[in-house]
Amino acid sequence: MKKLLKFIFYFLITLKISSQEITLSGFVKDSLQNPLPYANVLAKPKDVSKNLKFAITDEEGYYKLKLKKGDTLTVNISYIGYITNNFEFIASKNTKKDFILQQSSEQLDEIIIEMPVMIKGDTTTYKTEKFVDGSERKLKNVLKKLPGVEVDKKGNVTVQGKKITQMLVDGKKFFGGNSKLAVENIPADAVGNVEVIDNYNEIAFLKNVSDSDEMAMNIKLKEDKKQFIFGDVETGKGNQDFYKTNANLFYYSPKTNINFIGNTNNINEKTFTFKDYLNFSGGVNAVFKGNFDFTGQDFSQFLESADLQSSKQNFGALNITKTTNSKLDISGYAIFSNTNTSSFIENLNEYTNFNEEKTNKTDADNLLGIGNFNIEYTPNNLEKWHIKTQFKRTNNYSQNAITSLINTNTNTITTDRNLKSTYINQNIEWHKRQSSKHTFSTVLNYVYNKNNRNHFWQTKDPIFNNLIPIEKEQETFKINQIKNTKKQNIDAVFKHFWELNNNNHIYTTLGNMFLNESFLTKESQELDNGNINNFSISEFGNDLNFKLNDLFLGIHYKFRTGIFTFKQGFYAHNYHWKTNQQTNLSKNKWVVLPDFLAKIEFTKSKKIQFNYNLKTSFSDASKFANRFYLQSYNSVFRGNENLENNLFHNARIYYRKFSLYRGVLLNASLNYTKQIRGIRNVVNFDNINQFLTVKLFNNPSESINGNIRLEKRIKEIKYKFNVGFNNSIYKQEINNSIQINKNNNYNYKVGIETLFDNFPTLEIGLKREIGKFISSNNNSKFATLEPFVSIDYDFLKGFIFNFDYSRSNYQNKTLGQKNIYEIANGTLSYKKQDSAWSYKIIAQNIFNTKFRQSNSFTDYLISDTKTYILPRVFMFSIGYNL
Known part of the structure; x- marks a missing residue:
């Protein structure tokens, strides 16, 4: 391998680069010497069998074309509202040539149609037929030929250096907006124009007020490909009984889309990753970003393991979207994942005053199901309703064996864990653009989350010493634990966007979030004679009800001047919380949280942004529980009922610059x-x-x-x-x-x-x-x-x-x-x-x-x-x- 690396290194050093290419570059400006950004520059070879070369100018009006040496070409420079400039060029040597375009008094429809790339506001449209040659198999092959577009090995797509966060097909989300599934599966011959939408919001009239930094790509299907079935199936067999089988099947028509993905393998090939889980975890529109915090919780824990000794995985997902009429869309998906895994880990742990050598072997069987149903109702262009229902269910079982060595003393303990979780999320969103100055958004959100955990620890070695009331004269130590949590959230948030003019906005937020959480623990020892030693008599066992109400008001002022954008404001929260256990406590406090944003956008591809927030958070109910419970085979935990909220400063500064032709x-x-x-x-x-x-x-x-x-x-x-x-x-x-x-x-x-x-x-x-x-x-x-x-x-x-x-x-x-x-x-x-x-x-x-x-x-x-x-x-x- 060292020889291979040396060979590659010396090869790259000695390689003669681009000996058969020359560069044509320069600037495109108007008659007043102002740069014309995003002008189209096409080089059409006289030999029609050769592909055309294409460039668009950057914000400075700069372009660069790489041409095959010796070719004779017609170079065409076009810009909407300007007279097209044409000239003949023989690619004999590197050449710099500037162009001055004159404004046109006529509507040049024919020129506009011929433009391979059109930019209007935040939307860039690529006419893919100008770039492909018919050899492309999948969407990724098409995208790689578009200027400024890159596709990496993981299926991530970037445009002008910015990552695509939502993938659409004919304006509809493709399987949750997943770019990997789209670029690997959509056939190239079905792709018409490609649209890239910066500062994307799925509700168009919220675009200017949502402060979204997302970028979407919309694949427009060809008219004759509006109804088709595509996909692939694969099966494989390997050494030591390794195998894999997968199927990706898609049906598209103007009103009905059906997508199916299935995979089974034992080579640790994950169709459904933790990142994919987050994409399918639901949530609310981007305008409510910062008011809600959706986390993976117990459902995603088994998706994060990357390194395993053995792995058997079965995965299936079905997504259906139905357009019933021009106003109503119905969609839903179902996801099933089952994994059987084995892992083995060796740790050298350094504690404060001693070291521990530990081995950890785990066998796990994890089952996950997700169901989602969405209704999208658009009575007119200025109003939108979303009704979203999501159900998740998981059943995870694992057997764990730990051997711990400290100063020649060895402890071996086995643990059986069983986790059953149920999650239901229902939310209703309403968005209305009342007038050119006033827009309203409202969300009502309900979450039910129940987790039941059972632990069983077993060992022949003395454990916990004096930390728990254990009966020590036993051949085998057997500890049982029940740990259950149940959360219910009822939330309502109302937002008013007041656009005083194009450059001055006032945003008002009023909301209330209510959390009702219960936390229950029970620990006991199963004795050799079958009797039960209940730990509740020694301050073990929790039965806590925790309630938190957050009433808040937010006011923000946003203004733009030139290349500068500023947004400043605050949220005022009234927190009221109660803990109901052996002792009952009730507390109330006000917290004011200011925030600030400043953005300098020199050009679309060069900007600097600064954010500051004063943030707060509350711990979950388990941290308030005032009686003991077991956290693991070697730790006992007791909460603190007198806790209050965390409070912290957070600041971030970010700079981005991209230049296509300067690389x-x-x-x-x-x-x-x-x-x-x-x-x-x-x-x-x-x-x-x-x-x-x-x-x-x-x-x-x-x-x-x-x-x-x-x-x-x-x-x-x-x-x-x-x-x-x-x-x-x-x-x-x-x-x-x-x-x-x-x-x-x-x-x-x-x-x-x-x-x-x-x-x-x-x-x-x-x-x-x-x-x-x-x-x-x-x-x-x-x-x-x-x-x-x-x-x-x-x-x-x-x-x-x-x-x-x-x-x-x-x-x-x-x-x-x-x-x-x-x-x-x-x-x-x-x-x-x-x-x-x-x-x-x-x-x-x-x-x-x-x-x-x-x-x-x-x-x-x-x-x-x-x-x-x-x-x-x-x-x-x-x-x-x-």
Whole structure:
């Protein structure tokens, strides 16, 4: 592998770049020397068998065309409302040529129709027929040929350096707006025009008031492709009984869309990831952003595991959208996921005054179902209703075996966990543009969330010492726990948008959010003789009802002047909460939360933005529970009924610059958070056993993190640089002693990528991560150095080769430990251009690496982790495209 990397490196250094290409560049301006941004520049070869070349000018009116040396071309420069300029050009050498366009007094309909790219406000329309040559298979192949559009390996789409967050087909969300499913499955010959909509809001008349930073892509289907079935099925068999089968089937017609996705495999190939779960988790319109906080909770926990020893996954999803008439759309989807997994993890844990060696083996069976039903009613262009219902159900069961070694003392404990969760969300939204100055939005939201957890711990070794009232004279220690929570939220929010004029807006928000949460715990010991030792007599067992009412009023003023936009205001919250348990408490307080936004938009592709918020949050009911309960096999927790709200400053500054023809992408961000008042864990150790509670601290933590991403294209090589850091300082109380801890993390990534037309796409780079943990008792430092290479190569009219390799050099510098492991994966596929059949050879973990290594920090624990992964997989699969 070292020889391969050296070969690639020297090859790139010695490569003669673009010897057969020349560049035509310059500026397009009007008669007053003002730049004309987004003008169309086309170069049509005299040889009709060759593809046309195309460019659009940037905000400075600059364009750049790469032309094949020796070609004779007609260059056409057009701009709406201006007379088209044409000239003949022979591509013999690099040439700079500026153009002056004269305004036209006539409506040039014919010219407008011929424009490959049209920009109107925040919408850019690509006429794809001007860029494709008929060899494209899927949507991703079409998008890669559009100027300023990129598609990465994960199916993410960016335009002018900004990520597409919603994917639409004929104006309707494609399976929750998922770009990956769209680019991998929509057939190229069905694609008409492509629209890119910046500052997107699904309700058009809210666009100017929603402060949305989303970008949507709308795929307009060709008229003769408005009704079709497409998709693919694939099945594969590998070594050691590895297998996979998947199907992606789609039906589209003007009024009915049906999408089905199915997958079953045991190679840890996830069709449904944590990110996908969030996309399907529902929620409200973007205008209510900041008023609602939807989280994954217990439903998504099993989706996050990436490294497993074994994995069996079954997944199915069905999505149906029906347009009944011009005013009413009905849609819904159902998702089913079942996973059976095994994981094995080795930890070296550094506590305050001792170390622990721990192994952790888990077998899990996780079942998840999601159902969603939406009604969208549009009585007219100025009014919109949404009725959304979502149901989620999960049943997760796991068996866990832990072996802990401390100072030659070994404890082995097994844990059975069972989690059943039910979630129902119903919301009704109403949006109305009353006049040119007044717009109203209202949402009524109800959430029911019930979680029932059962834990059963079993061991032959003494546990917990004196932390729990355990009967010690037993052959086997058996502990049962029931831990149930039930939440109900009833929320109502009303917003009024007052547009004084185009540059001055006043926004008013009035709302009330009510939470009713119950928390129940019961612990007991099952004795050898069958009797039950109930812990409730020793201050165990909670039965808490927690109610929180949040009545709030928000007023914000937004104004624009030139390239500047400012928005400032505040939310005034009246919080009233009650805890009903052995003792009842009732508290009330006002909290005023100011916020500020400033944005300088030099051009559409260059802006800087600053945000500041004073934020607050309340803990869940379990933190208020004033009796003991078990958190894990070695920790006992007791809440604090006197807790109040967290309060913290949050500030962020962000800069973005993109230049298509200068080949520059720059994103930089800096975030700062400081807790004025915050809740943190307080821990007392008895060897590995822990007693925890929570306390409200003043100024408990402060953190700052930043990131810079820079990409620069020089001819056919793209250079990439990414650097980030995350530094935090926080208080913690351990064994009745306050100490200050620091957690500093740094990382960078450098790489180069080739972009030749008839050459493999190669990416070579280096990643470096450094973690430092500093406390009053010890210091720890970890470092990982990871060179990597990836290859994507289309060759011999139908073959595609993909390969990725990384070599991780992991070091625990505190203990002087080192580990080197290599991960490599490859795929070779073949599909004849006019054939529906495809063939693929897959290789995963080619070097049969046993584990990955990483580190992590918590308030009182430093952990060095080895996570074992699937063995080598070789697989052959056959696919069929509809």
